[in-house]
Amino acid sequence: MSKLTLVVGNYNYSSWSLRPWALMRHLGLAFGEHRIVLDTPSFAADVARYSAAGKVPVLVDGELVVWESIAILEYASELAGGRGWPEPRAVRAEARAVAAEMHGGFAALRAAYPMNIRARERRVPMTAELAAAIARIDALLSGCRRRYGAGGPWLFGSYSAADAMYLPVAFRFQSYGTTGLGSESRAYVATALADPVIAPWVQAALAEKETVAHDEAGAAGP
Numbered sequence: 001m002s003k004l005t006l007v008v009g010n011y012n013y014s015s016w017s018l019r020p021w022a023l024m025r026h027l028g029l030a031f032g033e034h035r036i037v038l039d040t041p042s043f044a045a046d047v048a049r050y051s052a053a054g055k056v057p058v059l060v061d062g063e064l065v066v067w068e069s070i071a072i073l074e075y076a077s078e079l080a081g082g083r084g085w086p087e088p089r090a091v092r093a094e095a096r097a098v099a100a101e102m103h104g105g106f107a108a109l110r111a112a113y114p115m116n117i118r119a120r121e122r123r124v125p126m127t128a129e130l131a132a133a134i135a136r137i138d139a140l141l142s143g144c145r146r147r148y149g150a151g152g153p154w155l156f157g158s159y160s161a162a163d164a165m166y167l168p169v170a171f172r173f174q175s176y177g178t179t180g181l182g183s184e185s186r187a188y189v190a191t192a193l194a195d196p197v198i199a200p201w202v203q204a205a206l207a208e209k210e211t212v213a214h215d216e217a218g219a220a221g222p
């Protein structure tokens, strides 16, 4: 195993694994990957070799083990001299709040819209909770783009951990045909999906053969 190794789940489904992977790639960190297939009888024992928390992602740096995606984002940023977060401190605080809101929230959206990179034209029933989550994400994305867009195409201008946190929601909006986003949010989602840095992850997701039944949500749309 290389010194810095990110233990991930399925590329197609593991939204929490994708987040640190995307930031680490953007930061130019060299790391190996070890995939553990989700929803299999051996998953628990396989992941227990790395983390007692029993979930992916896990970052292994020699003797050090870091679990929880948001802690991995912080550690990766530190490895890169703090480049994972914007400057100055006030903007960094806002970026951390935006990232933490995704890490700790939007449970209804994550349950209704499992990340499924391969999926297109899926439709799930709209609920009040789902609509509220979409509206809040729209406000977050468009607010950041309006205030910081002059500095680059990402939420805070240059790519940051906040962008990594919201990348899975871009795939979700693509799979479930989400409507109701404003023009700034739609443009941001298009930027995130077209990001060449994440292309290898998408290729790996498309090449995977495994399916996870409970993440195959939504009937085929019209």
Ligand SMILES: N[C@@H](CCC(=O)N[C@@H](CS)C(=O)NCC(=O)O)C(=O)O
Residues within 6 Å of the ligand: 009, 013, 014, 015, 016, 017, 038, 043, 054, 055, 056, 057, 067, 068, 069, 070, 103
């Ligand atoms: N709070 C954790 C969530 C990690 C998580 O739920 N990972 C999923 C895969 S995306 C997992 O390991 N699921 C396997 C299981 O719960 O058995 C984080 O941010 O890293």
